[in-house]
Amino acid sequence: MNKTFVELNKKKILNLLRSVKREGMDDLCDFLEEEGFFRAPASTKYHNNFLGGLAAHSLSVYLIMKIFKDNEIMDLNDESIIIVGLLHDLCKYDVYAFSGKFIDTVKTNDNRHSMKSIDLIKQFIDLRDIEEQCIKYHMGHFGIIADGNYFGEYEKQEYFDAQNNINILGTHCADNMESKQRK
Numbered sequence: 001m002n003k004t005f006v007e008l009n010k011k012k013i014l015n016l017l018r019s020v021k022r023e024g025m026d027d028l029c030d031f032l033e034e035e036g037f038f039r040a041p042a043s044t045k046y047h048n049n050f051l052g053g054l055a056a057h058s059l060s061v062y063l064i065m066k067i068f069k070d071n072e073i074m075d076l077n078d079e080s081i082i083i084v085g086l087l088h089d090l091c092k093y094d095v096y097a098f099s100g101k102f103i104d105t106v107k108t109n110d111n112r113h114s115m116k117s118i119d120l121i122k123q124f125i126d127l128r129d130i131e132e133q134c135i136k137y138h139m140g141h142f143g144i145i146a147d148g149n150y151f152g153e154y155e156k157q158e159y160f161d162a163q164n165n166i167n168i169l170g171t172h173c174a175d176n177m178e179s180k181q182r183k
Helices: 003-018 025-034 053-070 078-087 090-094 114-122 129-136 156-162 166-181
Strands: 096-099 102-105
Touching: 003 025, 003 053, 003 078, 053 078, 053 166, 078 114, 078 129, 078 166, 090 114, 114 129, 129 166
Parallel strands: none
Antiparallel strands: 096 102
């Protein structure tokens, strides 16, 4: 993707985040700009593995969640849709780097995913319980602790219990849908 695409997504995301009136939001927005969130890819080879892919993925997840809310599939408020949709993968801001025409993983010492995102967000703003839960379980079954699962962060039964909440399930569906459309 080109620089114009990256800048347009950056502007949209910052405007949405700044519409959320929570203490620390300006500092969080500054962090996103300074730390390369808007230029980062979302993965090495799976989805949105291009310049600005993380921001593009996050914006698309937000838009899908907004459609779910507008059609009464989810009942999160607008602020929560913005925070969860745009920041669920914040943990990836410094994980991947471009090496020629390929993307490499550059940080592997912290294999947390959802919980790393939550911890990063909470350095700047408070999260509501439902926002934290939506972010924690957004990876669905990929986050279950199991043999060989690099990103395991919760037990199988804990995950199944969480899926009874339409907002948690909707967040996972939005993330999964967006990830599949940009392979």
